[in-house]
Amino acid sequence: MKILFIEDDAIETMKLQRTVAKLPVKPAIVEAKNGEEALHILKSGDDLPDVILLDLNMPKMSGIEFLTVLKADDVLKYLPTVILTTSENRADLLECYRIGIAGYVIKPLKYEDYESKIQKVLAYWSINEVVKG
C-alpha cells in the first residue's frame, strides 16, 4: 500500500513514521510538506497512492485548497482522502465532506491514542479496493 502523507510539521511526520514502523506489513509513505508539493508529486507520472492522509492547516496551499484542486481533477478525484487534523471546527468538517473526503480523523492528544487511530485507518484502507485513476 502506498500512502501520500501531506503534513508540514516534522514531529507529526515522525509520529506517522513511528506508527508505521511498528506494523507487520509496512506501507510505503510518500511525504509532502504542503498541497503544492503534493500536487507536484501526483502529476509527476509516478504510481498514484492508494490513499492520501491530509492535514488541513498548512502554509502556502491549505488542505481545503488542495482538496478542491484534487476533486476537480478527472483522474485524481478518485483518490480516497482522509483528513488528519487537530481542528474540531465544524465548519471545516462540513466543508471537507462537501468537497469530498473519505474520512475525518481528529488527532488525539496522547501519542498512544494517535497510534491506535492511525493503525485502524491504515488497516481499513489496506483491505479496500481503490480506483487509482
Next chain:
Amino acid sequence: MDNKEVTLLKKALERQKKARFQAEKILEKKSKELYDATHHLKEVNDRLENLLSEKTSELDGVFINIVDPYVVMDLQFNVIKMNGSAKEFLGYDSEKESLNLSSLVHPDYMEYTAESIQTLITVGTLKNYRAKIILKDAEEKFIQINSSLIYDKNGKPIAAQGIIRDITQETEIKHLLAEQKKELNIIVENSPMGIVLTIGGKIIKTNKAFTELLGYSEAEFKTLNVKDISLPEDMDASKELMDQMNSGKLDHFSLVKRYIRKDGTSLWAKNSVSAVKNAKGEIEYQVAMIEDITKQKLLEKQKEQLLKELENSNKGLQEYAHIVSHDLKSPLRSISALASWIQEDYKDILDEAGNKNLQLMQEKIGSMDSLIHGILEYSTANSSALDNTEVDLNQVIKEIRESIFIPDHVQLVIPQALPKILCDKIKIHQLFQNIISNAVVHIDKKKGLVEVLSQENNTNWQFTIKDNGVGIPKKYHKKIFEIFQSIGESERSTGIGLSIVKKIVDRYGGEVWVESEPGMGTEFHFTLDKKSCSVQQEIE
C-alpha cells in the same frame, strides 16, 4: 316819350315777364317737391307709428310674460312698474303702495349699491349686481340684478329697468362649499404628511407639507410630472401598481419609493395612493399621502450594517478562536508525543523520578489541552448564531452518555421522557454535557445516581440535573458559574464548563441556579425561555 325810350321800357317789361315766368316755373316745381316730401313724410310717419304701437304691444307682452321679477324704476329708486313675479317675490305691489327700492337693500350693501347705481348711470347698463335685500315679510334674500337705463327723446335718462334673480339658495350653497373647502384646506395644509393630487401622473395639487418636503413651490409643482420627481429605478414598481389601478384592479396601494428634491437630493417616502372615481366609476384623480421615512430607512440601513458587522466580527472571532486553538494544540500534541517517546525509548535508562516527571509533564499537557478546548467552546457558545431546530432531548442525553466518561458505579437516568424542543442542538448538547459530566465524576457514594428531569412552565422549560454526589458548599453556589473558577480538587478541572452553561442559558433567556447540601447531593436547575426556543431566533 321817344321811341328809343319805349323800346327800352318794352324790353325791360319783356325781361320782367320772362323772369316772373321763370320764377313761377321754379315755384311750381318746388311746391310739387314740397308736396311730395310732405306726403312721403306722412307715409313714413304712419309706418313708424304703426311700428311703434306694434313694438309697444310686443313689449307689453314680454313684460307680462317675463318669468323673473321685472321692475322699472325712476332714478330715485321709486318703482314705476313691476310684473307679477316681482310683486310676488318682493311682497309689494307698486300699484297699491309706493315703493322705493333703496329701502329694501340690506344695510351691509348700501355702499355697494350706491357705487353700482353710479356705474349704471355712467355706463348705461349694470350687470351682475349682487346684494342682500329685505322683503316685506322681513325675510332676507340674495338677489342678482341685470339692469339698463331708459332714456327720453332727448337722450336724457329718466328711468331704469332690471330683472331680478333670486340667488339665495345658490349663494348659501356656495357659502357652504366655501366653508367646507376652507375646512378641508386647513386639514390638507396642516397635515404633516405630504398630499398630492394627480391626473395620470400630472401633478394637479400639493399641500404645504409636500412643498416643504421637496422644496418646490406649488406653482412649480403644477408644471411637473410624478416622473420628474422620482428616481428612474423606482419607476417600474410604481408604474406597475399605477397600471393596475388604472385598469381597475386596485383602488388603493402602498409603496415605498424615493423622491428627488429640487436641490437634487433624494428622500425615502412611504406612499399611500388611492383612486378618486366619479359617479361613472372612472378615475378622476389619484391622491397620494406621502410620509418621509428617510430617517427610518437610515436607521434600518444602519441596523443592517451593524448586524452585518456583528455577524462578520462574530465569524472572525470564531475563526480566530479556532486558529488559535489549533496553533496551541498542535505543539501540545508534539510535546506529548516526544514525552511518550522518551519514556518508551529510554525506559531502561530512566529512573523512577525521571519517569514520574515525564508522567507529570503528560498530566500538565492534558490540563492545558482541556483548557484550550474549554476556551474555544466558551467563545463559540457566545459568538456563533443559534441554529434552532427540533431537538429530542432524550437523544441528546443518549449521545452524552456515549461520549463522556461515566464511572462504573454511577448511573445516568431519565425517569420521565424529556420533551422535544426547538433549540440549537450543539449548544443544548454542550449545556447538558457540561453539567452532567461534572455530576457523574463527583459522586463518593457506592451507588451513584444522576437524574435528568424536566418540567414545562407557562413561559419556559425547566430542567433539573440531580445527583447524590459530594455536594457544593453554599458559598460557591454563585461563583461556580464564573469563568476560570474551579472548586474541584481535580487537576483537569478548568473552571470553564459551568461558565459555558451560564452563557448558553443566558442566550436562551433563561436562568441557572444550584441547590445543594454537602454530602447529600446537588441539583442543577436551569430554564430556557420558550420565546427564545423558536426558529425565528436566528441572529442575536
